[in-house]
Amino acid sequence: MNLYSALEKRAGKFLKTIIYPESDDPRVIKAVKTILRKKAAKVVLIQKEGATAIPLKADKNLIVIDQAFSLQFLQEYHSIKIRKNPDYKLSVSEKEIKDPLTFSCLLLKNNFADGIIAGSVYSTSDVLRNAISIIGSSKGNKTVSSFFLFNFPSSGRFRDRVFAYADCGVIPVPDALQLSDIAIQTSENFRLLTGKKPRVAFISFSTKGSAKDESLDKIFEAYKITKKRFPELICEAELQFDAAFVPEVAMRKNPGGIIKGDANVFIFPDLNSGNIAYKITERVGGANATGPVIQGLAKPVMDLSRGCSEKDIVNMTSVLKNLIK
């Protein structure tokens, strides 16, 4: 079964409520039409003041909320702002709260919805800053990060493989503890989304000491922290991508290793390597990439690439539905 059909099945029949703050983007409107037609979610859209009416027919699963409704959260939003800066002006909060993304985060925080999908117009930083400051990180966790999920066309040689890369979208230079958080979060979510047992490889330019450089210390440290926190997690460090992905190379470079060219969760040492790798996998490798799937927040807020298609938004909806706790 196709990955997204499987995700739809796994999400169950009970409809989740999802906010799409970018209702003036035609791709979002097209995606919402598909979602409503398939009865895949209850959809919340924000009607901006003075804008033309959202071009969608009435539907029992569509809720359109007027932007002016945001004012009911003014005190709550302002208290978040003055906690960081006691001189923050109420008039500034009043202006900011009308922003559909900010308003959506407050709606989510106050249980008017189960999740948010944004980023077709807003930048990743916009989405993350709002989500981190208003929703906050999940209980007992300090790290918000992201991963991409990949699958391949059914006619290709990788048709049976599904895997994840992290972090490709949030933390520019994670320290060892953050890298361990990224590995643990990604493996848990990979299991939730695919039903497969995660096999985690900490990727680098060296396989098990084949090269020496101080930049490798962080990767090995992250592996040690992860093993200590989750001894049962199948993971290994440090591995080059080919030793983690290709069984024949694994036999040569890492005989006796735990990962035998069959890793399905790849943890990159920093955002440069993770982001570059994901784009090459998508553009040269022909993979279907979904993400960045944001993880580590108290409630799910998903980011989209600004180059996303209507289909990417529909696919992200299937992913989000499986990550609602």
Ligand SMILES: CC(C)(COP(=O)(O)OP(=O)(O)OC[C@H]1O[C@@H](n2cnc3c(N)ncnc32)[C@H](O)[C@@H]1OP(=O)(O)O)[C@@H](O)C(=O)NCCC(=O)NCCS
């Ligand atoms: C996430 C991001 C927006 C944070 O940037 P920032 O707001 O300048 O970060 P700051 O260091 O000023 O931190 C602000 C607050 O957010 C918190 N924070 C920042 N990044 C965080 C993370 N990854 N997880 C949890 N909290 C985080 C900080 O702890 C700080 O909290 P505090 O105010 O309570 O002390 C930034 O790292 C970013 O833009 N990342 C995305 C990179 C990108 O453009 N990716 C695109 C490629 S797809």
